[in-house]
Structure formats: C-alpha cells, structure tokens
Amino acid sequence: MSKPRKTKSRKSKAAAATPEPTRRDVFKLARNGAIAAAAVAGGGYFAVGSFRAYAAEHDLTRLGQGKPVVVQVHDPQCPTCTALQKQARKALKGFGECDLVYLIADITTPEGRAFAVQHGVGNVTLLLFDGAGGLHQTVQGLHNSDQLDAIFKAHHGAVRQDA
Helix, strand or coil: CCCCCCCCCHHHHHHHHCCCCCHHHHHHHHHHHHHHHHHHHHHHHHHHHHHHHHHHHCCHHHCCCCCCEEEEEECCCCHHHHHHHHHHHHHHCCCCCCCCEEEEEECCCHHHHHHHHHHCCCCCEEEEECCCCCEEEEEECCCCHHHHHHHHHHHHHHHHHHC
C-alpha cells in the first residue's frame, strides 16, 4: 500500500503564484496612472476647446453686433458645402476675428434652416453682412480661396468705408 500524497491547499498555491507587490511595482503603477490621467485631461481640454469653437461658429446671434460677418449656409452632409467651408476658412486666415467674423448657418438645425429661409437662400451660399447686420452681398456656389479672399477684402473695405 502506498502512502497518500500530500497536497498543498489551494490558498497556499495561489499565494505562492502571486508575489507581494514590490515598491518598484507600486511606483510603476502610480506613474502609469499619472500618464493616463494626463492623457485623459489633455483629451478633455481639446474636446472642450473644439466644442467652444464649434458653438461660437454656429452662434447666429453674433450677427449685427458691430463686426462684419460672413455667414455660410451649410449642410454638413453636402460635399460641395464642405469644400466651400474649407476654401472660406483658408481665405479668412488673412483676417483677424476683429476684422471679419465667420459663422455657419447649419440647415440641419432649426435655427440654421430658419436663417436660410429668412434670406431666401439654399446651401453652398455665403452671405456677407455689415456690423449692423445689414446684408451687403450674396455669394452662391463653390469658389476657390483666392476668389473668396478678393471678395472678403472688397467687403471688408466697403464696410469700413460705411462705418
């Protein structure tokens, strides 16, 4: 007859398999946690900044507050609208926020749709307003940034002379 084998209890096997965390392990965990927190905070900061810029660009109440404004009647689903938006932003890089304000009337929102109906225009349209909110010019269709730059400069010059 053979002797029964002695087996260690399951608790002792599990304890032997997972060693106690060392000081180095704790510091490594703290470092990784700090890096993750910084990454999340940075992403949150960027997201908040992007949302604020988006909200300011879509705030049609800024129209008529003393600064000349370019409003793009825009449909985000329309590739031509997106191309016009890209060209308009490129042309506006030569202007400061104090010189010419760029706003978007998104026709997929009730405010943007009402704005487009009020002015009798569809998407792929730029409306140029003076500082008092008076419509000076309507630009329809896709234009390149050089054409838009010339249009914006002429508008800015005309609005400054009127003031």
